[in-house]
Amino acid sequence: NPEREAQYALSQGYTYSQGVIITRADDDSIRSLADLEGKTTAQSSTSNWAGVAEEAGAEVEAVEGFTQAVTLVKQQRVDATVNDNLAALEYFATTGDTAVKVAAETGDTSEQVLAFRQDDGELRDAVNGALADLQSDGTLSTISEKYFGEDVSTGTADEAAPGQQASSTQTTWELVKASAGPMALAAVKATIPLTVISFAVGLVIALVVALMRLSSVPVLSQLARVYISLIRGTPLLVQLFLIFYGLPGLGLTFNPFTAAVIAFSLNVGGYAAEVIRSAILSVPRGQWEAASTIGMGYTTTLRRVVLPQAARTAVPPLSNTLISLVKDTSLASVVLVTELLRVAQVAAAPTFQFFALYGVAALYYWVICLVLSFGQQRLEHRLEKGVSR
Numbered sequence: 001n002p003e004r005e006a007q008y009a010l011s012q013g014y015t016y017s018q019g020v021i022i023t024r025a026d027d028d029s030i031r032s033l034a035d036l037e038g039k040t041t042a043q044s045s046t047s048n049w050a051g052v053a054e055e056a057g058a059e060v061e062a063v064e065g066f067t068q069a070v071t072l073v074k075q076q077r078v079d080a081t082v083n084d085n086l087a088a089l090e091y092f093a094t095t096g097d098t099a100v101k102v103a104a105e106t107g108d109t110s111e112q113v114l115a116f117r118q119d120d121g122e123l124r125d126a127v128n129g130a131l132a133d134l135q136s137d138g139t140l141s142t143i144s145e146k147y148f149g150e151d152v153s154t155g156t157a158d159e160a161a162p163g164q165q166a167s168s169t170q171t172t173w174e175l176v177k178a179s180a181g182p183m184a185l186a187a188v189k190a191t192i193p194l195t196v197i198s199f200a201v202g203l204v205i206a207l208v209v210a211l212m213r214l215s216s217v218p219v220l221s222q223l224a225r226v227y228i229s230l231i232r233g234t235p236l237l238v239q240l241f242l243i244f245y246g247l248p249g250l251g252l253t254f255n256p257f258t259a260a261v262i263a264f265s266l267n268v269g270g271y272a273a274e275v276i277r278s279a280i281l282s283v284p285r286g287q288w289e290a291a292s293t294i295g296m297g298y299t300t301t302l303r304r305v306v307l308p309q310a311a312r313t314a315v316p317p318l319s320n321t322l323i324s325l326v327k328d329t330s331l332a333s334v335v336l337v338t339e340l341l342r343v344a345q346v347a348a349a350p351t352f353q354f355f356a357l358y359g360v361a362a363l364y365y366w367v368i369c370l371v372l373s374f375g376q377q378r379l380e381h382r383l384e385k386g387v388s389r
Contacts, residue, residue: 009124011114014131014140016155017084019052019106024073030080030103039079042069045349049082052106061336062346066091074099075248077256077336082106089148109155172356179347179357183340187364190257190339194329198261199322202268209273211302214280224273231270237331239263244335260332264325272321279314280306312383319376323369330365340364 023030030036037057043050045062053060061078063069069081070091080103088102116124134140140153170178212224231239244259254262283306291301333342344361348354 008115009118009121011124011127012131013111013113015112015152017086017110019108020085020088020102021080021082021104022100023080023103025099025101032104033106042072042078042081045346053082070100093149172353175351175353176356176360180360183343186343187340190337191329194260195326198264199268199325201265202272205269206272206276209269210276213277228270228273231267236267236328240331240335256336259335260337275314275317279310282313283309315380323372326368327365
């Protein structure tokens with residue numbers, strides 16, 4: 001198109017493709033582009049096909065690539081994905097996957113070219129000559145048949161790229177102002193609730209695991225050790241992927257928010273368990289003995305004597321865990337949770353204003369963490385009342 005030709009020296013086309021809609025093999029509800037209205041599709045947020053889906057009335061979930069999009073289709077998390085037939089042909093030729101199908105064509109066609117710097121016209125001309133030779137002797141056709149199962153080296157392309165919209169005239173400041181509100185809303189509706197719920201559930205898990213670690217029953221203690229080792233020894237991102245993408249293979253499918261809560265809660269539980277265990281051990285043994293002499297049982301002693309004292313020791317490290325969790329929630333964007341970072345990603349993708357929009361997202365995270373730090377100081381001060389120094 002003219003805009004790209006103004007920025008780059010483009011070669012002649014060497015492959016031609018058309019837009020296709022991929023659905024589950026057993027889904028007959030989508031037979032044309034118009035049927036995408038009200039449906040959910042998975043698209044790379046920087047691709048033209050995301051624009052095609054949006055213009056058709058679909059809700060678009062941003063993903064990293066075609067394979068991830070197809071996985072979401074097969075897991076029934078989204079209804080379809082729109083892409084060019086080259087990606088589909090290569091996927092089917094490589095995987096032999098029969099769980100999905102090409103349900104319809106979008107009617108858009110495009111050509112693939114090589115892009116050079118504007119001052120590399122001589123190199124571009126040399127490449128054009130080589131491509132012409134490959135085209136005339138049938139080499140491009142042979143390569144197409146080998147890798148795609150059909151000849152995609154000839155055809156025509158639309159004047160405009162699929163889903164291409166008019167260039168935005170927004171300045172960086174206007175874009176930031178337009179995106180600041182949706183990012184703040186995402187923080188309130190997703191980032192903060194995800195943090196609060198995950199931390200609360202994680203603390204319950206941590207307390208149970210900490211008591212198991214302190215148990216005199218070897219089996220319980222070893223189970224707690226294994227759990228803590230697994231959580232601390234594997235990346236949080238891997239844990240998220242296992243729960244969101246892996247468990248459906250075992251018949252367990254969770255929506256994005258629930259999957260994120262499970263992953264973050266288990267992660268907090270693994271780290272906070274050792275904090276709580278050490279805090280309990282910091283309480284002098286004489287407190288247990290004194291409680292025992294006045295007839296308190298284990299549970300009562302723990303609840304009324306030990307844990308209140310352990311809380312003073314545990315608050316600072318647990319507060320650090322909470323603040324880290326706020327920042328870790330940004331990883332939920334990879335499992336389709338529309339939280340703060342995901343909104344920033346979607347806004348930045350078509351505009352390439354990554355520094356400005358990610359900077360605003362970073363500012364929001366910082367403000368949330370500042371508020372939590374202030375709350376931590378107030379809580380520590382309150383717990384220290386009446387404690388002699």
